[in-house]
Amino acid sequence: MTTPTSPRRPDWRDQAACVQQGEPEDWFPHPTNLAAIDAAKRVCFRCPVMLDCAQYALTTRQETGVWGGLSEGQRYTLTKKRRVHLAGPDRIRAEVLRVLRPEMDPVTRLEDVWERSTRPLPGGHLAWAAGTAAHVKIRGVTYTANQLAFTVDRGRRPVGMVRRTPDCEVVECIHPKHLEDAQERELRRKLDELGVQPRPVEAVAS
Ligand code: SF4
C-alpha cells in the first residue's frame, strides 16, 4: 500500500523543468499577474514533459496555477467549454497544442511588430501607424499599442494600465519612455513624496 512517506513510482514529474528552475510558487501567480504567468509559461514551453503535465492538470481538474504551459483561464475554457478532460489522451494533446501553438511561435517577434506599427511624430514622440489595427495579437496574447510599446522596451509585461507620463502631453504618443505602468506610477509617486527628481523622459523637445 502506498503511504505518504513511500517513494512514488518514477513518472513524467521526474523531468519537470519547474523542479529545476525557480520556486514552486512561481507556477501559482495571481491570475492578474500576466508577467509572472508569461514567465512560467516560457519555462513550460521548453519542458520535455509539457504535454504530460497539461494532460494531468486537465484530467485531474487543477484549477489554480500554470500547468503544462496552460493558464487557469485556458484550462477553464478547455474543460468547461470543450470538455477535453473527458477525452482520450490524443485529443487532449491535440487541443493543448492548438491552444498553445500561437504562443509558442518563435517567428513573430514583438520588436518586429513594433517596428512596423509605429511612426515618428515631431518632438521625438511616436504614434501608432495609420491604418494599423488598434490591437495586435502575438503568440495568442492581445496587446494594445501602449502594452506593446511597454513590453518591447521593458522586456516584461506591464502591471495594470499603461498610460502616458505627466511629462508627455502628446495625446497619441506611444513612445515607450513616455509611458508607465501602474508599478512605475506608484514608484514615481513615492519618489515625488520623497522629493527625489525622476529621470526626465527621453526625446521630448523642450
Ligand atoms: S510543463 Fe510547466 S508546470 Fe508542467 S512540469 Fe513542465 S515546467 Fe512544470
Ligand SMILES: [Zn+2]
Ligand atoms: Zn511623447
